[in-house]
Amino acid sequence: MIQWLRSLAFIAQMYVAMLIFSILYFPWAVVSPAGAHAACHAYSRWVFWTLRWMTGLKTEVRGTPPTGEVMIAAKHQSFLDIMLIYNAVPRGKFIMKRELMFAPLLGQYALRIGSVPVNRGKRGAAIAKMLADVKSGKQEGGQLIIYPQGTRVAPGVSKPYKVGTAALYEQLGQPCVPVATNVGVFWPRHGILRKPGLAVVEFLPEIAPGLPRDDFMARLEAEVEGASDRLMAEAGFHAHR
Template sequence: MGYAIQYLRSLVFVGQMYLAMLVIGVVFLPWAAVSRSGAFAACKTYCRWVIWTARWMVSLKGEVRGTPPTDEVVIAAKHQSFFDIILIFNAVPAGKFIMKRELLWTPVIGLYAWRIGCVPVNRGKRGQAIKKMVADVAKGTARPGQLIIYPQGTRVAPGVRKPYKVGSAVLYTELGQDCVPVATNVGVFWPRTGIYRKPGLAVVEFLPRIAKGMDKDSFLAKLEDEVETASTALMLEAGFDAKNHNA
């Protein structure tokens, strides 16, 4: 009975979450159309709404640990579900994502992603996108902010092993910026697919920054070790032993 009640609560939560996305997107549209500040205000409002409703509708609390960066850096984050996107974006002043180009055509999401400066990437053509991004930064045409990339390239369920791709290392070296790794355990409570939301404490943790200047291979090895080690500890704290669930 307890599972059924929590599932029903989760279903209602998910439904209102997407309705809120539409409502907030429409309400803020005139401001967002003329000002990037309006687009950020809409996105921040939506993030806060999701965090607040998750707390009382499905008893899922979100917590941010560490020090979110406020300068121009590359944020390389563990990605387990939509909730880590919400928590990370809400914690930084001007986040922008490396995202699949197909999302630009998604109602509401596409418009706001474009307005806040997200970088669309074609599948299989990530290298071209990175080259253009680096060139835009060099010319001063890229919008300032915190560039968020998911080194594994997709959502990865707790306990699943997936290699870190070279794109984050290329960005780190070519942009000449520090990198802030981010660990998480959100997938323990909010799965990458499905409706059910488990009560608990979902955490994203901003780890100590990796200073610019390392070579690609050394950086990628350090990034993977730090993010995976911290994420494993967070998942264990949440009652999930990732070491005994590796796939």
């Protein structure tokens, strides 16, 4: 019960802090994407700090986060892995559902950092526009983050990897950096409780561009799932596949 109450207090202040950071950085974010990135990085660091002393959940980033133009294909278990991955790279941006554009604060900041809203079935057109904008100088390059399973997946649950990730890999012509995580063991998809422990995201060796689609998808899934299972086992959770 004490841990649940500590978790509730953490969540409450997390959303209050989101509002405060959004307001404080708003003038800078309006005139420059750099301001939006600064706001999101500062807010992420605040969340990690308060998470540690309020709930006992520590965070760690392993591997080498990329700094150049790459696609990041990540395991997604909760909101925490979004912040950990984003905070580890200089200019992260996301493939996101178009509906999130209309989320208060979150949607507007996501657009300012260069995230790409997509309608179901129209991802190709959205990515083509993003590539054209980067080439013309209308938008900065950066690290494009995508979740191959398309949604948050609880530890131990199997969900297929969507072929859209391979299409994006081919269209971008950039290296792909797989990312594994165990954060869902401590910060679940739903509910209040945040468990003490060590939540990790791990950047794995990059996959060079140019692989055939089937080979790329097989390698991506094997590497992300294998590393995520290892990190979850380290946290005391053993997936049965």
